[in-house]
Amino acid sequence: MSKKFKILCLLFLIAIIFTAIFNLNTGFLTLRIQDFFTETPHSLIAEIRINRVLVMLLAGISIPTSGFLMQEYFQNPLAGPDILGITSVASLSVAFYIFFSYNISLPDFLQNTFLSLSSILGSMALMLVILSVAGKFQDKSYLVIFGFLVSAFAGAIVSLLQFYAENQSLKNYILWSFGANNMVSRNQIYVLSALVLAGLFISFKTIKPLIGNSLGTSYAHSLGVNLNRLKILIILSSSLLSASVTAFLGPILFIGIIIPHFCRLIYNPSKLWQQWILNMFLGMLIMLFFSIIAEKTQIPLNVISSVFGIPVILTMLLRQNKV
Template sequence: MMSKRFKILCLLLVAAIILAAILNLNTGFLSLSFQDFFQVTSQSQIAEIRVNRVLIMLLAGISIPTSGFLMQEYFQNPLAGPDILGITSIASLSVAFYIFFSHDILLPEFLQNSFISLAAIGGSLALMFILLSISNKFQDKSYLIIFGFLISAFAGAIVSLLQFYAENQSLKNYILWSFGANNMVSRNQVYVLFILIITGLFLCFKTIKPLIGNSLGTSYAQSLGVNLKHLKLLVIAASSLLSASITAFLGPILFIGIIVPHFCRLIYNPSKLWQQWILNMFLGMLIMLLFSVIAEKTQIPLNVISSVFGIPVILMMLLKQSKV
């Protein structure tokens, strides 16, 4: 049963999400009327771009925090996340390889977008399998974070090397992609992303109950009938699909997968995983919509805003843990 406090939190977040979405639709260089969104007018295309922007931010707000939530609960580490463990960096590297080496291949636009998505998801899946295969070799799972930093540094070095030798147009395409240009996403891309995220959320749904058992300890989880190997595969598939699909279409949106689960644990009981998952999605949608408004107002790239917001929060988390 959901508590009264949880219901109030959800209602407040839903109201804030609706207000932030309306603010997004009214943010831009031109003022739009109500008719522009529902009738064919001279500014209908601009209205469609803004609607796509809101939809993509809602999907990003659902998927990135969910990915971080899954990894933090599985590794029992509040600093685990798709960017800290290098998943986002490897997804970015995979997309960089595709952008830099596919410029001579003529493909329809929808196929190009599909291959970008496949490259990001494939790269992140490969890294997740590596991470989880070596996780048993580390007695302290915090070593995985160090491993993730090394992977991120390695991926960054390879991307820099590719940029050094890249042609001008390929370099420009990659830079635009890495900025997190949410205005560049088309309605067809929104549909593709929606399908990917729904698939990831279904896998996530399958993990919550086993994660509750896993949080009580490996031996206790096994006594409850939790298949730990199956859980590991589900976490791999769900978190990689959710984080990599957003990375494919929006570029690397950093630190959101770490700080949103952290805030959710502060405002509600951390042991209630079902409720935590719901709060992560609601709070993630609100934060991404607000970041989108800031990006439109300031013309600062989305990933820069997320980093400026996320880094101080993570530093405070580290200082808080060091005092415990």
């Protein structure tokens, strides 16, 4: 590893620690150190804030990793975790669950569990469909077009469900879609951590083949890269990482596109191992920063990520058009 990369990682780590500490003391009440380690009247608030920081760290790791893998595989800097319709179908699955389970009385733990499972199972179902048709698409761009069509179809069904939904179930879905990072419990964080670790393990298996794939199909074959296996691993890891975050936090848009873009600007884009690490560091920092803004302004997390991401993506499109 180069000296520049080590310095970047150290700076990111210091910034993440500082931002996490600031995040823990952001809210309506000013907490003391004792509130985080002993039983006090404000211990419950301290636990909520710890959960908020943890879930932001996990989201900051998983969403940029998913976007990074998709962009490197498709060789397109505008590709993101939802490029194959994974986020849209996960949102559709959650919509079905919220709208059709309104009259079913379940404990809160089971409600949260089924909500998460619906998102993950929906994305995995789409993944199986993609795997079945991926072999028929020789050109990667057709797989991207397929994802856009799936996203449009899922969005249309969600709109139809919203039109006929009861008032309370519609409100519940809208609140979920905004991205409520304060609503995630410790048990949900355990589940999310397991899913993110599984997705990262699969991602680790894809970096080396992606290096060969970036040199061209013929060169990748000469290096012994199994492109079909790489395609499966990319789809599996991206599905797992993006769907798990969508399940617990709602659809957080554009982060998977812009963070890999920033990482390529600050370090050599051909160094994929280093790029992967930088994506996770910068992702954690950005998500913690968004969490602070959300607490200070009471603006939903999804809105903040969109306001931040849209100008960046427009700038990227204009730069590509000039080239």
